[in-house]
Amino acid sequence: MKQNLEKKVSKERGQSLVELAISLPVILLILLGTIDFGMALFSYAILRDAAQEGALYGSFNPDNREQIENRARNILIRDDETLFSSPVDLRNTNNVDVEIEIIGASCQGITNNAANGIRVRVIYQYPIVMPFAGQIIGSDTIRLTGTATNVILQPPCQ
Numbered sequence: 001m002k003q004n005l006e007k008k009v010s011k012e013r014g015q016s017l018v019e020l021a022i023s024l025p026v027i028l029l030i031l032l033g034t035i036d037f038g039m040a041l042f043s044y045a046i047l048r049d050a051a052q053e054g055a056l057y058g059s060f061n062p063d064n065r066e067q068i069e070n071r072a073r074n075i076l077i078r079d080d081e082t083l084f085s086s087p088v089d090l091r092n093t094n095n096v097d098v099e100i101e102i103i104g105a106s107c108q109g110i111t112n113n114a115a116n117g118i119r120v121r122v123i124y125q126y127p128i129v130m131p132f133a134g135q136i137i138g139s140d141t142i143r144l145t146g147t148a149t150n151v152i153l154q155p156p157c158q
Helices: 002-060 065-073 133-137
Strands: 096-103 117-127 143-152
Touching: 002 065, 002 096, 002 117, 002 143, 065 096, 065 117
Parallel strands: none
Antiparallel strands: 096 117, 117 143
């Protein structure tokens, strides 16, 4: 009777080990996917903030494209001594593009019954960390775009 009980416990241990071996990779993939999605969402928020900063500056200086891009690229503090740094390096011109579009004229006022504005887009190719996701969606990166549009406040149209 005691031997039968010991054999039964031994078989249950083996069953638990098999269940763990099957479920652990699935659980790890789900966890990694969740972390990847969270980092992509965080990166998108940074892009949106950078675009808003560029559009804000551009609403006062719409013709100064170099400074609008500079303002969008330099919203984050990145150095070796900082405890926290962003996953997106906005200063990296290979991975991050800044597009500036004037809507209407580059002055305060109305063109074709619409207020003149400026639109800034910050585009980043987010690298996917999760294994096999690139094979499923056909790319190892996801294009993230942060966009902001503001009304031009300066200079007045003449």
